[in-house]
Amino acid sequence: MATKNQNKKEAAPDFSKYIRWFWMLFSAGALSVILIFLLASWGVFGEMPDHTVLENPRTNLATEIISADGQTLGKFYFNDNRTxxxxxxxxxxxxxxxxxxxxxxxxxxxxxxxxxxxxxxxxxxxxxxxxxxxxxxxxxxxxxxxxxxxxxxxxxxxxxxxxxxxxxxxxxxxxxxxxxxxxxxxxxxxxxxxxxxxxxxxxxxxxxxxxxxxxxxxxxxxxxxxxxxxxxxxxxxxxxxxxxxxxxxxxxxxxxxxxxxxxxxxxxxxxxxESHREGLATYFRGYLDGFMKEWIKNNPQPDGSKWNLYTDGLKIYTTIDSRMQKYAEDAVQQHMPRLQAEFFHQNTPKRNPTAPFLELDNSEIEALMKRSMKQSERWRHLKYDLKKSDKDIEASFHKPTKMTVFKWDKGNPSEVDTIMKPWDSMRYYKSFLRTGMMSMDPTTGHVKAWVGGMNYRHFQYDMVMQGKRQIGSTFKPLVYTAAIDQLHYSPCDEFPDTPFCIEANKFGNPEEWCPRNSGGENDYGGSRTLKNALANSVNTITARLIDKVGPQPVVDLARKLGIESDIPAVPSIALGTPDLSVYEMVGAYSTFANKGVYTKPVMVTTIEDKNGTILYQFKPETRDVLSAETAYVAVKLMEGVTEHGSGARLRTKGADSYRADYREVVTGYPYEFKNPIAGKTGTTQNQSDGWFMGMVPNLVTGVWVGAEDRAAHFASITYGQGAAMALPIWGVYMKSCYADASLDISKEPFEAPKNLSIVVDCSKIDTNTTDEDTVKEDLPDDLDGF
Known part of the structure; x- marks a missing residue:
């Protein structure tokens, strides 16, 4: 007979098999999870990064453009703007x-x-x-x-x-x-x-x-x-x-x-x-893009592959100073809309039926517009990308289309969405005045500011290095310098202010050349020192000098000063007929400020890879061009321009006032500089181009202003001369630079060489000065003779 305890034992359920199954399933699950993790780590479910990849993850890094004062000017990138x-x-x-x-x-x-x-x-x-x-x-x-x-x-x-x-x-x-x-x-x-x-x-x-x-x-x-x-x-x-x-x-x-x-x-x-068309120094960055692509072409990576400007995270250290660059861009933005407002005021259809062009009839305007049409990006795209016929392309220029156009809005750049024929938009843009400006330390060659235009989004052609325009009287200092160098002239030497001609067949010139002063037959009389003649841009005395030294030595001097553009060896170059760039002119003028030593402009100092390894370091390019004495005498000549010549308004205390319609009052130039400044204004035929080159001992700056086509210009010299078009930009820029004590822009005199043998103080001789309010650039009216 079974006991009570035995019956209880027989009745108890057996969970052992369930426990075994639980642990089996749990173990299988755990092993499965472990297996999944192992398989994943082995790459069964897709590639996994190894130790090397984890240490150097593949990410696209933007190339960074760094200013001389350590600020980021911009970046080069495709999709990833990453630093x-x-x-x-x-x-x-x-x-x-x-x-x-x-x-x-x-x-x-x-x-x-x-x-x-x-x-x-x-x-x-x-x-x-x-x-x-x-x-x-x-x-x-x-x-x-x-x-x-x-x-x-x-x-x-x-x-x-x-x-x-x-x-x-x-x-x-x-x-x-x-x-x-x-x-x-x-x-x-x-x-x-x-x-x-x-x-x-x-x-x-x-x-x-x-x-x-x-x-x-x-x-x-x-x-x-x-x-x-x-x-x-x-x-x-x-x-x-x-x-x-x-x-x-x-x-x-x-x-x-x-x-x-x-x-x-x-x-x-x-x-x-941050985009390629916005931000600081856009035109400079456009230049730098080409510079880097050329450098990459000639400098492969150690393994032979090419650097990628947009993904390899390079660092480009430049000479541009972000503060000076901003002051330069602000100066352009302050002056250009006011000058533009006056240009629009003078070129209304009522005042000028051929606006914005002057001295052109309808057939000439039509031919000019057609040339521009065939040079446009729209024409190139339709013809070569879309394979359209010339007839269809030309017709498309006369069909209204949606577009965004540039305008000045009370001094600020803005955009307007509109519907316009591409043909009309081309003519609209031809009415805008453009500008180019470059600023450089003459001792180091470091370019501190670069403004190639007003607005990179709408005006991408760079007027610092790409654009070349007739330089007018800014070329005259080269003629004077050649005369000083060869003939040992002094700024105080006097020449007759009378009509002068260079006879036919001299210097290969087939016809007699008789340049006039701007005032015509009545603009002569007495004599002038060289300093006074340059200050007042007297054409006849400049012609006398090139007659004495010859055109070829002047051309040779220009080459030594870094000017590479074509300059024909003819007498008319004395009045500024060549087309040169702002870049070339600033480099040339810097030689005068640097005691006769030409230093090639430098924009990039160092290039590094993403790890800081130096890939490129610039080597200065210098050469002796002039003696320190000749360079100093040339500087003293150009100081006369800002003392009592066409640049004397830099020393004026005027009211900084503007008309209600945003046009500038020409007499309002509140610069009032007291320090020594050497410079030269320049104005070309029909007031098509306005220049100002200005120098202090450690900074040389050049400014050009003009329209895309020379047929678009001011009707009179009141606004059309270099002193009104370009000089104000220089003045506003320098005021800002001087206000920033951290820049240490010099206000000191140019250093005179020891044992100076040429007389430069003409104060006891030169009394034939002209009041700055009546000074007008002497225009080379007969430039077409050569």
């Missing part, structure tokens, strides 16, 4: 905001947050995806967008875990933070935190305030949705920023008072888009 920075360049509150919002246990885990992952599994993702910063970096670096199916998402998550753990082994926490900030696309060409800080707030990352950092960190959730670009989603961006601030308060990074006060503030954006 990486180190952790030490990130403000602490920016890092705190990221950790508080994206991964509060970042400093505790090793790539995967177990607590966050378990929470995400339990809540089926409703409480967040639990991706750590390391996982997000892994996704950004090696995977990009997620898979659309469940299995794909799971496998991708496995890969992210593995890569995140490897990243944690490979890098410090600080390096991971820096990489994450550097890799993220903040939209609007703001790739990485440095571009984002510059584009949205106009500053470097270290300068970001707490609320600015919170806004940028808020964009990690969705940079497209929370795009702070003006007028896109200001309320959503502000709300998201405030969430970040709340997270910082929640985890004790800031106190409640600070959180509440910042949440009430506006975004305070300083949206400054």
């Amino acid at each position: 990486p920075i180190g952790y030490d360049e990130l403000p602490k509150h920016l890092v705190d905001a990221l950790i508080a919002t994206e991964d509060v246990r970042f400093k505790e885990h090793s790539g995967v947050d177990a607590r966050g992952t378990l929470r995400a599994v339990v809540k089926m993702g409703s409480g967040g995806g639990a991706s750590t910063i390391s996982q997000q970096l892994a996704k950004q670096l090696f995977h990009g967008e997620g898979s659309k199916n469940t299995i794909g998402r799971i496998l991708q998550k496995v890969k992210e875990w593995i890569i995140a753990i490897r990243l944690e082994k490979q890098y410090t926490k600080e390096e991971i933070i820096a990489q994450y900030f550097n890799i993220y696309d903040f939209g609007n060409n703001a790739d990485g935190i440095r571009s984002a800080a510059r584009i949205y707030f106009g500053k470097e990352p270290k300068e970001l305030t707490l609320k600015e950092s919170a806004m940028l960190v808020g964009m990690f959730k969705n940079s497209s949705l929370y795009n702070p670009r003006p007028h896109r989603n200001p309320i959503g961006v502000k709300n998201r920023r405030n969430v970040v601030l709340s997270q910082m308060y929640k985890y004790d990074y800031i106190d409640e008072t600070l959180k509440d006060s910042l949440q009430k503030t506006a975004l305070d954006l300083n949206y400054s888009p």
